[in-house]
Amino acid sequence: MDYSVYLVTGASHSAGRSTPDIVAAAIDGGVNVVQLRDKDTSVRERLATGREVRELTREAGVPLIVNDRIDLAQAIDADGVHLGDDDLPIETARELLGEDAIVGRSVSFVDDACAAADAGADYLGVGAVYATGSKDDIDDDEYGIGPERVAAIADAVSIPVVGIGGITADNAAPVIEAGADGVAVVSEITTADDPEAATRRLGEVVVDARD
Numbered sequence: 001m002d003y004s005v006y007l008v009t010g011a012s013h014s015a016g017r018s019t020p021d022i023v024a025a026a027i028d029g030g031v032n033v034v035q036l037r038d039k040d041t042s043v044r045e046r047l048a049t050g051r052e053v054r055e056l057t058r059e060a061g062v063p064l065i066v067n068d069r070i071d072l073a074q075a076i077d078a079d080g081v082h083l084g085d086d087d088l089p090i091e092t093a094r095e096l097l098g099e100d101a102i103v104g105r106s107v108s109f110v111d112d113a114c115a116a117a118d119a120g121a122d123y124l125g126v127g128a129v130y131a132t133g134s135k136d137d138i139d140d141d142e143y144g145i146g147p148e149r150v151a152a153i154a155d156a157v158s159i160p161v162v163g164i165g166g167i168t169a170d171n172a173a174p175v176i177e178a179g180a181d182g183v184a185v186v187s188e189i190t191t192a193d194d195p196e197a198a199t200r201r202l203g204e205v206v207v208d209a210r211d
Contacts, residue, residue: 001063001102003123003162003182004206005199006033008067009053010186012040020052022190027060029199031189032182035082037067050076063102070096080104082125090119106164108145110156117157125184126153128165129175132186147178154179169201176209 007026009019023034034057036050050066054076057064065080066073070093073081080102081093093103105116106125113124131144144166154161163175164184172183183206192198 001123001160002032003160004032005030005203006035006162006164006182006184007031007189007199008035008037008164008184008186010040010190011038011049013187013190015191019049020056022195023053023056025195026189026199027056027062029189029196030203031062031199032203033063033065033184035065035067035184036072036076036078037186039067043069043072046072047075050078054078065102065104073097073101080122082106090116090121094120104162107153108149110149110152113153113157113161117159121159123160123162123181124153124157125162125164126150126180127163127184129163130166130171132166147174150175150180151178169198169205172202172205173209176206182206 011019014022019038036053038046038049054064063079065082066078067082068087070081070088082104083093084106090103090105102122104123104125105121107113107116116124128143129145129150150163160181162182162184163180167175167183167185168188175183189195189198
């Protein structure tokens, strides 16, 4: 699976545009994975949005991941779920969603990364790599961990690693060069005047950094 450009939706960061509109533009720009987050909306709103986004991603062949909510992932027939420290365990997600589901896990430390890989995670979201304004619940030692920590985690596990947190087209290259398989962004795409162009540019940066 290709994690190169991973969009995390954020309704409150979308400059008044709808999440489906942002996702459609990102798909046109070549996004590889979409995660439905939209934490500032109600679960009912996320359900309605998720059904629209599921149609878009299914038609485009782009995997759709749901943040935190295994029940919502089931309800919209998403491809998987992304879990944090306060969510259900990886093993439980696997039991509920099935062996073919994509299960991701947020980590900031090597020990946690190894534990998540051992528990059966398919990929890791590693961060926050840089300072970010899209999350307000990050501990100081999980904030701005830098490409160096990304490299340490990528060296320690054999599953894909996706850098997240404050990543833009201007600073994504060091994350890929550190060993990340892709970069996950919220604002870089959702706040862009042209989300399609922003997605395409980020993809070009990732490809160039690999080369």
